[in-house]
Amino acid sequence: MNISIKGVVLTAGLAIAAGLGTIQVTEAKTRLVVNCFWPPQHFVCQKALPNWIAEVERVTDGRVTGIIPPKSVAAPPEQLAAVEKGIADVSVQFNGLIQNRVTGPLVAMNPFISTDDPVAMSTALWETNQKFFPDEFDSVHLLSQWVISAGELYSQTDTPVNSMDELKSRKIWALPGTLAAIMKNIGAGVVATPAVKSNEIISRGVVDAHIGLDPQGVRAFQLMPYTKSMTKFSENIYTTSFSLIINNDKWAEISEEDRAAITEVSGEAFARMAAGLWRESTLSALGTFEEKGLTIVPADPAFEKALKEASEFATAAWIEKAKAAGIDGQGAYDFYTARVQELSK
Numbered sequence: 094m095n096i097s098i099k100g101v102v103l104t105a106g107l108a109i110a111a112g113l114g115t116i117q118v119t120e121a122k123t124r125l126v127v128n129c130f131w132p133p134q135h136f137v138c139q140k141a142l143p144n145w146i147a148e149v150e151r152v153t154d155g156r157v158t159g160i161i162p163p164k165s166v167a168a169p170p171e172q173l174a175a176v177e178k179g180i181a182d183v184s185v186q187f188n189g190l191i192q193n194r195v196t197g198p199l200v201a202m203n204p205f206i207s208t209d210d211p212v213a214m215s216t217a218l219w220e221t222n223q224k225f226f227p228d229e230f231d232s233v234h235l236l237s238q239w240v241i242s243a244g245e246l247y248s249q250t251d252t253p254v255n256s257m258d259e260l261k262s263r264k265i266w267a268l269p270g271t272l273a274a275i276m277k278n279i280g281a282g283v284v285a286t287p288a289v290k291s292n293e294i295i296s297r298g299v300v301d302a303h304i305g306l307d308p309q310g311v312r313a314f315q316l317m318p319y320t321k322s323m324t325k326f327s328e329n330i331y332t333t334s335f336s337l338i339i340n341n342d343k344w345a346e347i348s349e350e351d352r353a354a355i356t357e358v359s360g361e362a363f364a365r366m367a368a369g370l371w372r373e374s375t376l377s378a379l380g381t382f383e384e385k386g387l388t389i390v391p392a393d394p395a396f397e398k399a400l401k402e403a404s405e406f407a408t409a410a411w412i413e414k415a416k417a418a419g420i421d422g423q424g425a426y427d428f429y430t431a432r433v434q435e436l437s438k
Contacts, residue, residue: 123346125160125182125183125339125343126159126160127142127161127182128166128172130167130185130289131313132313135313137185137367141366143161145358145366146159152354153354156348159183167184169187169190170190172185173232176340177232179342183343184338185337186335187333188333188334188336190270196229196411196414196418197425198226200218200221200411200422200426201218201332201333202333202334203411203426204271204275205329205331207329207331211239211241212368212369213437214240214436215238216361218429219361221428222238224425224428225421225428230336233340235336235338236339236356236360237360237361237367239334239337241333241371242307242375243329243330243331244268244272244304244305244331245304245306245307245329246303246326246330247302247316248301248302249300249303249319253322254302254324255396256395256396257396261279261281263300264281264301265281265304266294266300266305267285268288271407271411272304275403275404278403281302288306288310305333312381317381327392327394
């Protein structure tokens with residue numbers, strides 16, 4: 094009788110253990126749809142976002158996973174809206190396309206404050222975000238912000254753009270936002286589109302110059318055949334910032350423990366990783382310029398001085414806009430520029 098009872102107890106115990114094992118194996122996971130609007134072969138789609146997904150899976154012990162669709166679920170200007178609506182759970186938004194929604198991260202896009210070190214600029218931007226505008230995104234949860242390699246000025250004709258008169262004479266493609274406003278203020282003819290649409294304009298000869306893409310962008314968007322020279326300023330005219338965002342409801346599905354772990358591998362960690370990949374790609378692209386027949390022309394000091402003076406209104410306008418948004422614009426600008434210089438040494 095005792096043996097029989099023990100057998101029953103043992104059998105029941107094994108059944109319970111087996112049941113618990115099944116629960117552990119089938120434990121619910123959160124799968125993130127991580128959108129990438131760049132071409133599928135771009136390193137953001139191939140390396141930066143996959144690296145982040147791998148880190149998320151690692152620190153959550155596989156409880157949070159991610160996939161990248163083979164094709165972007167929305168156009169570049171609609172990344173924020175796509176995440177808000179849950180069409181994508183996570184995406185990257187070019188901050189220049191949502192200036193009606195956010196102001197803070199545009200501090201990094203002010204003229205003539207960037208260096209050739211995107212990792213330093215990205216670290217400085219995240220520090221500035223945490224200090225001056227950490228809660229600016231309210232319809233989504235902000236995971237990270239970062240800055241890419243400096244955008245440059247290019248000529249599509251045999252004549253480099255190296256004077257204000259030459260710049261004014263051009264019809265020029267420009268990134269929307271700060272650069273487009275500066276070019277219009279100078280008097281150049283401007284066609285502004287997202288970077289992924291640049292080839293459509295530049296390859297068809299609609300413009301005879303372009304401004305805002307870094308060298309890797311010129312290569313990535315297949316613009317080298319249409320570009321003859323790059324004017325290199327001693328102080329970079331411009332760079333671009335991006336935000337990595339996640340849907341609020343999806344973020345709430347994740348446990349507090351896992352959210353904390355994901356935060357640790359996002360923020361500055363992701364910013365530095367993404368910026369480092371950008372720097373590598375930019376240096377690689379620069380190495381191909383000569384073999385592609387694209388020359389680099391040092392900017393005439395008089396041209397650089399005049400362009401810098403003609404761009405000052407953009408910084409003043411950003412500081413005022415930040416103030417209207419409840420951000421200490423001057424404080425954020427001073428902090429960011431100081432940190433960029435310190436970190437770039």
